[in-house]
Amino acid sequence: MSDTGGEVQTHTVRLELVDEPGELLRALEPISEAGGNLLSIYHERGNLTPRGHIPVEVDISCAPTRFETIVESLREAGVNVVQAGSERYDEELVVILVGHLVDTDLSDTLKQIESCADASLTDLSLSAPRGRDETSSARLRLKTRSGTNGDALAKLQEIAADKELQVIQPLTEASQ
Amino acid sequence: MSGARLCVLGAGAVGRSVVELAEEYGHTVTAVADSSSAVVDPDGVDAEAVLQRKSDEGVVGEADPDDAVGGAYDVLVEATPTTLGDAEPGFSHVKQGLERDKHVVLANKGPVAERYGELRELEADSEGKIRFEATVGGAIPILSTIEDFGPTHITAARGVLNGTANFILSRMAAEGLDYEHVLAEAQDLGVAEADPTFDVEGIDAALKFVILSNVLADGDQEFTLEDAVVDGITDIPGTALDLAAEDGRTIRLIGESTPEGVSVGPRLVPADGPLSVTGTLNIVQLETTHAGRLNISGRGAGGPETATAVLSDVSRLVD
Ligand SMILES: NC(=O)c1ccc[n+]([C@@H]2O[C@H](COP(=O)([O-])OP(=O)(O)OC[C@H]3O[C@@H](n4cnc5c(N)ncnc54)[C@H](OP(=O)(O)O)[C@@H]3O)[C@@H](O)[C@H]2O)c1
Numbered sequence: 001m002s003d004t005g006g007e008v009q010t011h012t013v014r015l016e017l018v019d020e021p022g023e024l025l026r027a028l029e030p031i032s033e034a035g036g037n038l039l040s041i042y043h044e045r046g047n048l049t050p051r052g053h054i055p056v057e058v059d060i061s062c063a064p065t066r067f068e069t070i071v072e073s074l075r076e077a078g079v080n081v082v083q084a085g086s087e088r089y090d091e092e093l094v095v096i097l098v099g100h101l102v103d104t105d106l107s108d109t110l111k112q113i114e115s116c117a118d119a120s121l122t123d124l125s126l127s128a129p130r131g132r133d134e135t136s137s138a139r140l141r142l143k144t145r146s147g148t149n150g151d152a153l154a155k156l157q158e159i160a161a162d163k164e165l166q167v168i169q170p171l172t173e174a175s176q
Numbered sequence: 177m178s179g180a181r182l183c184v185l186g187a188g189a190v191g192r193s194v195v196e197l198a199e200e201y202g203h204t205v206t207a208v209a210d211s212s213s214a215v216v217d218p219d220g221v222d223a224e225a226v227l228q229r230k231s232d233e234g235v236v237g238e239a240d241p242d243d244a245v246g247g248a249y250d251v252l253v254e255a256t257p258t259t260l261g262d263a264e265p266g267f268s269h270v271k272q273g274l275e276r277d278k279h280v281v282l283a284n285k286g287p288v289a290e291r292y293g294e295l296r297e298l299e300a301d302s303e304g305k306i307r308f309e310a311t312v313g314g315a316i317p318i319l320s321t322i323e324d325f326g327p328t329h330i331t332a333a334r335g336v337l338n339g340t341a342n343f344i345l346s347r348m349a350a351e352g353l354d355y356e357h358v359l360a361e362a363q364d365l366g367v368a369e370a371d372p373t374f375d376v377e378g379i380d381a382a383l384k385f386v387i388l389s390n391v392l393a394d395g396d397q398e399f400t401l402e403d404a405v406v407d408g409i410t411d412i413p414g415t416a417l418d419l420a421a422e423d424g425r426t427i428r429l430i431g432e433s434t435p436e437g438v439s440v441g442p443r444l445v446p447a448d449g450p451l452s453v454t455g456t457l458n459i460v461q462l463e464t465t466h467a468g469r470l471n472i473s474g475r476g477a478g479g480p481e482t483a484t485a486v487l488s489d490v491s492r493l494v495d
Contacts, residue, residue, distance in 0.1 A: 094423060094425070094444060095444070096416050096419055096420060096427075096444065098411060098412065098413060098416050125419055125422065127415035127416075127418060127419055128415075129413070129415065134413070135411070135413050136413070136415060137413055137415040137416040137418075137419050138419070139419040139420070139422070139423060141423075166407075166411055166412075168412070168416060168420075168427055168442050168443065168444055169443060169444065170425075170443060170444040170445070171334065171430065171432070171443050171444075171445065171451075
């Protein structure tokens with residue numbers, strides 16, 4: 001915890017820079033001025049956007065409120081910020097689904113989770129019983145964007161409820 | 177005042193233990209009632225004889241239960257069955273005690289979980305006070321710890337507060353047995369009741385976490401069972417526990433209380449973490465504002481265990 005607006009997290013900003021000397025430096029200035037800690041810069045030279053700009057991905061670590069300030073000051077400095085947020089899939093979420101997993105189309109369930117809950121499945125273990133009528137269990141390991149485990153869980157609950165599946169979830173992040 | 181005169185309502189596992197242990201704590205039982213009978217003696221009832229009569233004849237004496245509530249005592253001990261909704265007969269017992277300016281100690285969760293605001297109003301108009309340590313986690317001093325810290329210094333409480341559900345889940349995990357099998361075993365051992373609904377559907381745990389939320393909210397908000405999101409353990413297959421174990425985890429029926437809300441349900445917890453207690457043990461974690469996390473565990477149920485909490489409350493009221 002820090003007293004500067006929440007826990008320090010990694011944030012990714014995607015910038016589009018005009019191909020001119022000094023552009024990158026100009027873009028990075030507001031970040032350090034606002035107290036963001038630069039972790040990495042991915043400068044895709046030669047890979048131009050449809051509008052002829054150079055896409056740059058910058059990873060910054062700072063508290064969420066400070067991050068908002070950074071994005072604001074970037075925009076004020078005239079830098080084109082195309083995507084900003086805690087965009088990294090760097091948090092893990094493990095849940096167990098219980099119910100008629102196979103009958104309710106497991107692959108569809110997983111697809112829904114990946115798209116609606118905005119999580120990517122990294123590992124699946126299925127334990128199906130012998131009889132068809134019994135319930136089976138699946139353990140899902142998901143990567144989620146940092147700070148979004150709560151939202152992802154809520155979506156997951158919705159998707160599961162539609163198929164009458166039970167979600168055994170971990171305790172909320174704050175309590176682990 | 178040192179010793180208190182007690183009126184004990186309810187002569188089940190808890191009430192009987194209170195009657196049996198009161199003297200050891202320096203208190204005198206002047207009345208005992210069950211559902212159909214009572215014994216009243218301003219000089220103190222003969223505890224042994226009363227307990228003997230209860231087990232031989234099913235009654236505690238010749239008097240009417242109303243005579244007990246109206247008799248001479250300092251503290252009324254409410255140990256009748258926990259009921260939902262109107263929380264009767266417990267609520268009326270507490271009301272009568274407070275209206276007579278007596279202190280009341282509850283083991284009965286019903287009134288504290290379902291009609292907390294009304295209880296506090298009755299208390300405000302009375303010379304008497306209420307305490308209810310025994311309603312949450314039996315012998316474990318959870319409420320008195322919260323009281324010591326002050327509710328505003330505790331941001332959340334979570335943990336395992338139902339020994340029956342915990343016994344079932346930990347046996348399922350350890351032995352690879354299914355729910356029905358372990359439930360039957362628990363019933364044979366007397367760990368689960370013939371009708372285990374309250375325990376396995378999470379209702380008993382939810383009542384306790386509702387009480388915790390009421391205490392943590394400290395009058396800002398009132399909770400009842402209806403406000404709690406409750407899931408039980410009856411649908412958990414052995415395969416789910418196997419999958420959890422493969423990943424270094426296990427499943428426990430965990431409740432969470434914050435000043436904003438209450439939930440109870442099966443949750444994944446680290447297999448070697450503090451929340452994965454085994455058998456009928458209970459544990460509560462308190463999240464404090466300045467002192468990190470407190471873990472308190474122990475026996476959450478049983479006659480003598482619960483009576484211990486009741487009698488500690490009595491001593492706090494009169495010492
Ligand atoms: N057992 C535990 O470990 C534990 C732990 C914490 C809290 N509690 C709570 O403590 C309370 C008592 O538990 P317990 O296990 O002792 O229950 P119990 O064994 O079912 O005993 C309940 C007692 O209440 C009596 N009763 C019922 N209606 C009454 C009335 N109108 N007036 C006077 N007495 C009445 C019953 O009388 P008869 O004998 O005539 O039927 C019985 O003696 C419950 O609310 C329970 O939830 C229990």
